[in-house]
Amino acid sequence: xxxxxxxxFVYPGLLFAGVIGGLLAWFDxxxxxxxxxRKGPPLLQPFYDFLKLLLVKETxxxxxxxxxxxxxxxxxxxxxxxxxxxxxxxxxxxINIGFEGDVMVIFYLLTIPSLTYIIGALxxxxxxxxxxxxxxxxxxxxxxxxxxxxxxxxxxKADQHMQMSQIIQMQAQSGPFISSLSGxxxxxxxxxxxxxxxxxxxxxxxxxxxxxxxxxxxEYSGTVYALVKLxxxxxxxxxxxxxxxxxxxxxxxxxxxxxxxxxxxLAVVLLMTLIRNTNPRLKIKQAMRxxxxxxxxxxxxxxxxxxxxx
Amino acid sequence: MGLKSFxxxxxxxxxxxxxxxxxxxxxxxxxxxxxxYDVERFGMQLVGSPRHADVILISGSINQRxxxxxxxxxxxxxxxxxxxxxxxxxxxxxxxxxGITFAGPVDQIVPVDAYIPGCPPKPExxxxxxxxxxxxx
Ligand code: SF4
Numbered sequence: 190x191x192x193x194x195x196x197x198f199v200y201p202g203l204l205f206a207g208v209i210g211g212l213l214a215w216f217d218x219x220x221x222x223x224x225x226x227r228k229g230p231p232l233l234q235p236f237y238d239f240l241k242l243l244l245v246k247e248t249x250x251x252x253x254x255x256x257x258x259x260x261x262x263x264x265x266x267x268x269x270x271x272x273x274x275x276x277x278x279x280x281x282x283x284i285n286i287g288f289e290g291d292v293m294v295i296f297y298l299l300t301i302p303s304l305t306y307i308i309g310a311l312x313x314x315x316x317x318x319x320x321x322x323x324x325x326x327x328x329x330x331x332x333x334x335x336x337x338x339x340x341x342x343x344x345x346k347a348d349q350h351m352q353m354s355q356i357i358q359m360q361a362q363s364g365p366f367i368s369s370l371s372g373x374x375x376x377x378x379x380x381x382x383x384x385x386x387x388x389x390x391x392x393x394x395x396x397x398x399x400x401x402x403x404x405x406x407x408e409y410s411g412t413v414y415a416l417v418k419l420x421x422x423x424x425x426x427x428x429x430x431x432x433x434x435x436x437x438x439x440x441x442x443x444x445x446x447x448x449x450x451x452x453x454x455l456a457v458v459l460l461m462t463l464i465r466n467t468n469p470r471l472k473i474k475q476a477m478r479x480x481x482x483x484x485x486x487x488x489x490x491x492x493x494x495x496x497x498x499x
Numbered sequence: 500m501g502l503k504s505f506x507x508x509x510x511x512x513x514x515x516x517x518x519x520x521x522x523x524x525x526x527x528x529x530x531x532x533x534x535x536y537d538v539e540r541f542g543m544q545l546v547g548s549p550r551h552a553d554v555i556l557i558s559g560s561i562n563q564r565x566x567x568x569x570x571x572x573x574x575x576x577x578x579x580x581x582x583x584x585x586x587x588x589x590x591x592x593x594x595x596x597x598g599i600t601f602a603g604p605v606d607q608i609v610p611v612d613a614y615i616p617g618c619p620p621k622p623e624x625x626x627x628x629x630x631x632x633x634x635x636x
Binding site (some may be wrong): 234237381 | 534548
């Protein structure tokens with residue numbers, strides 16, 4: 190029991206994923222600044238932001254709306270992200286604790302943060318937050334099927350092994366999945382899915398700063414907003430880690446393998462940051478069409494190619 | 500200096516409240532986000548919701564209609580929050596001070612922590628004002 194709690198709260202769960210996620214959040218902001226020829230924030234900026242919100246700022250509860258739900262939603266979201274992160278990172282770091290959820294567990298745990306954003310936004314009683322929540326809902330409806338097809342294709346590629354550790358092992362034996370044509374298509378689909386899951390431009394309709402002034406999170410302040418931030422840091426680490434584990438043969442943590450592992454994660458985050466910096470926000474209608482027609486089509490093509498073992 | 504005030508100082512999120520300005524100050528504020536001045540170096544960020552604000556930056560004169568709204572925004576912001584009066588209009592009322600709708604200046608409506616004079620203030624003046632505000636934290 191103690192070991193499981195250690196894995197959940199310290200390594201590779203809450204604490205570890207939070208710290209790495211914070212550093213990746215800095216990387217994201219720094220690259221954004223460099224793209225715009227700015228200097229960008231200092232290395233520890235995400236941690237200053239987090240600690241300021243956690244320790245200094247007052248937490249305001251909405252006068253109208255359901256206060257308990259408003260407070261519980263971010264906590265649930267954080268635990269969902271941490272649980273998903275633990276299940277993704279344990280096989281990646283080659284730690285065996287006896288229980289291994291299959292990839293469907295990861296899939297369902299990964300939807301929890303977005304769902305809690307919706308619940309929290311609706312509980313705040315703010316009209317802008319509910320517009321944000323309804324957009325988030327539409328976005329989930331559009332990308333979730335694509336994400337499921339992505340998982341299905343990966344499982345199919347791994348000879349229908351459902352466990353993440355087996356998927357990684359398969360790649361260790363027969364080369365990373367991304368080296369095939371279907372793997373490349375799946376990588377494209379996967380990157381756009383996690384982009385939408387992170388709520389990064391072009392899929393940031395739910396918190397559109399300029400029109401909804403932070404949308405779903407408009408009423409959050411102080412400690413609870415710090416938890417929302419932490420959830421996002423963790424997601425920024427575990428989603429690229431998932432993609433690396435599924436397609437780019439995971440991590441090999443011996444010798445120079447550590448450097449490769451870091452480079453793989455940074456490459457995926459860099460790609461996401463560049464997509465975010467070179468695209469405008471889509472209308473929610475366009476985002477839905479993009480996933481329902483474009484990305485689903487691509488995922489289905491990838492599945493067919495996998496059957497033909499291409 | 501404690502950890503708390505250090506973190507607060509390093510991460511000031513700015514919410515921009517535009518009163519009845521001539522709009523020039525509002526344009527100048529965006530200048531400090533550009534490559535040349537880049538206030539993100541100091542960890543500052545423009546935020547869209549007063550709930551996330553650490554600094555409320557008030558530009559333009561405050562007229563009868565703005566007054567209750569300014570009070571409301573100040574009330575909505577999560578404390579501790581600092582107020583900066585921006586431009587001649589924010590500090591004293593400027594050219595609008597003798598108008599019939601004038602209800603300011605800002606410091607008679609909400610407590611002000613820093614004044615940045617100018618019409619409009621240069622971006623350098625704004626950075627200097629904000630960094631002086633940082634030193635007082
Ligand atoms: S201070 Fe000058 S530039 Fe700024 S709003 Fe007033 S009149 Fe316009």
